[in-house]
Amino acid sequence: MKTSYPKQDIKVLLLEGVSRTAVDTFQRAGYSQIDYHTKSLPDDELKARIADAHIIGIRSRTHLTADVLEHAKRLIAIGCYCIGTNQVDLASAQRAGIPVFNAPYSNTRSVAELVIAEAIMLLRGIPSKNALCHRGGWTKSASGSFEVRDKIIGIVGYGHIGTQVGLLAEGLGMRVIFHDIESKLSLGNARAASSLDDLLERADVVTLHVPETPSTKLMMGQSELAKMQKGAVLINASRGTVVDIDALAEALRKEHIAGAAIDVFPVEPQGNDDPFVSPLIGMDNVILTPHIGGSTLEAQDNIGIEVASKLVRYSDNGSTLSAVNFPEVTLPEHPRSRRLLHIHRNVPGVLSRINELFSAGNMNIDAQFLQTNAEVGYVVIDVSADENQAGSLRDKLAAIPGTLRTRVLY
Numbered sequence: 001m002k003t004s005y006p007k008q009d010i011k012v013l014l015l016e017g018v019s020r021t022a023v024d025t026f027q028r029a030g031y032s033q034i035d036y037h038t039k040s041l042p043d044d045e046l047k048a049r050i051a052d053a054h055i056i057g058i059r060s061r062t063h064l065t066a067d068v069l070e071h072a073k074r075l076i077a078i079g080c081y082c083i084g085t086n087q088v089d090l091a092s093a094q095r096a097g098i099p100v101f102n103a104p105y106s107n108t109r110s111v112a113e114l115v116i117a118e119a120i121m122l123l124r125g126i127p128s129k130n131a132l133c134h135r136g137g138w139t140k141s142a143s144g145s146f147e148v149r150d151k152i153i154g155i156v157g158y159g160h161i162g163t164q165v166g167l168l169a170e171g172l173g174m175r176v177i178f179h180d181i182e183s184k185l186s187l188g189n190a191r192a193a194s195s196l197d198d199l200l201e202r203a204d205v206v207t208l209h210v211p212e213t214p215s216t217k218l219m220m221g222q223s224e225l226a227k228m229q230k231g232a233v234l235i236n237a238s239r240g241t242v243v244d245i246d247a248l249a250e251a252l253r254k255e256h257i258a259g260a261a262i263d264v265f266p267v268e269p270q271g272n273d274d275p276f277v278s279p280l281i282g283m284d285n286v287i288l289t290p291h292i293g294g295s296t297l298e299a300q301d302n303i304g305i306e307v308a309s310k311l312v313r314y315s316d317n318g319s320t321l322s323a324v325n326f327p328e329v330t331l332p333e334h335p336r337s338r339r340l341l342h343i344h345r346n347v348p349g350v351l352s353r354i355n356e357l358f359s360a361g362n363m364n365i366d367a368q369f370l371q372t373n374a375e376v377g378y379v380v381i382d383v384s385a386d387e388n389q390a391g392s393l394r395d396k397l398a399a400i401p402g403t404l405r406t407r408v409l410y
């Protein structure tokens with residue numbers, strides 16, 4: 001399909017070693033300018049490269065702050081090749097008329113499998129036994145080792161990952177309780193706890209699956225850790241900001257918490273060559289992993305295709321289905337029409353100004369799609385017009401007060 005801006009001129013910046021399936025997906029769709037990096041970029045370089053990019057793909061290490069987005073003068077879309085989107089200033093992106101896409105389920109199963117494996121390892125006390133064996137020690141004893149069968153797993157955040165963990169845990173004979181701020185359908189025999197405290201007081205394994213938000217920041221602090229049963233274990237594969245890591249280190253030192261598996265940290269290294277620093281280093285009863293909960297080849301390959309396909313679809317067709325910060329519009333193909341995209345601040349009068357423009361030009365609208373949220377309106381207009389008319393329409397649309405962005409797709 002021919003687009004107003006030739007595809008071969010659309011610059012795609014892919015960072016943090018997203019799967020090569022993303023590159024293949026762009027290439028198959030006719031995009032050839034792909035700037036691929038295996039790492040995240042230092043702030044200065046990120047600002048310099050994003051200034052030129054039309055599409056950017058990142059994982060969790062690249063922070064697209066308001067300041068960085070200020071430099072992104074040509075950017076039309078952002079792809080997070082992961083579930084979490086907390087690393088992007090979603091409100092600033094929206095204000096700039098830039099939709100953000102992610103892969104909401106592609107690594108769910110990978111995280112859930114790791115969590116179950118860690119629950120078994122922690123309840124058996126394997127991390128400490130493993131560490132001691134590596135030092136030439138031998139602790140052949142059942143003391144402090146338990147089956148997971150019939151134990152209670154407490155899931156904090158009963159969303160996509162939390163529910164998968166619950167189902168797998170139930171398959172192992174665990175009893176499942178959960179806490180969520182939303183009312184949730186219990187799967188299998190899972191039961192909602194009456195509160196976070198209730199969950200913490202009852203669970204043998206507490207596992208966290210909440211997003212990074214103001215309400216989850218340090219939600220597991222000193223007092224919450226103290227509410228956990230003595231000898232219980234904690235798993236965090238959500239975000240590093242959710243747990244007060246110093247308080248956790250203290251609870252582990254005091255042996256109130258028997259063990260922990262931590263995949264995410266308040267501060268994570270920028271890349272694989274940078275050092276990892278944490279108060280948990282050296283604790284034998286802690287499994288430390290470098291934010292790889294979702295890092296399986298299956299998950300990463302699927303994420304590469306899923307997010308790249310969403311970006312291609314938006315760039316080629318204007319569809320914003322499943323954007324996380326933007327009005328969602330699913331669009332049919334437009335083989336015989338010019339398609340005009342108009343993104344504006346959601347203030348009164350913009351739509352009537354747009355429609356006035358078309359009636360004044362005596363132009364036939366073949367189809368019109370509109371979706372709004374509190375901040376932004378997204379109108380897509382398919383119109384019978386030649387290339388020049390469409391170009392002049394785009395300029396007139398761009399002049400409407402409140403306009404954030406306009407594009408023409410031919």
Ligand SMILES: NC(=O)c1ccc[n+]([C@@H]2O[C@H](COP(=O)([O-])OP(=O)(O)OC[C@H]3O[C@@H](n4cnc5c(N)ncnc54)[C@H](O)[C@@H]3O)[C@@H](O)[C@H]2O)c1
Nearest residue numbers: 083084157158159160161180181209210211237238293294
């Ligand atoms: N370690 C990894 O590699 C990895 C991989 C994937 C996802 N994650 C993280 O896991 C998080 C969860 O993923 P998901 O797909 O299950 O998300 P989700 O949106 O499906 O589920 C999150 C759940 O948490 C609930 N929640 C939000 N705030 C809460 C609060 N204060 N208290 C209790 N519940 C609350 C929500 O209502 C929702 O049900 C992601 O946001 C991401 O940060 C990490």
Ligand SMILES: O=C(O)CC[C@@H](O)C(=O)O
Nearest residue numbers: 059060061082083084294
């Ligand atoms: O791949 C990543 O960097 C992040 C993985 C995970 O935290 C997610 O949010 O999906």
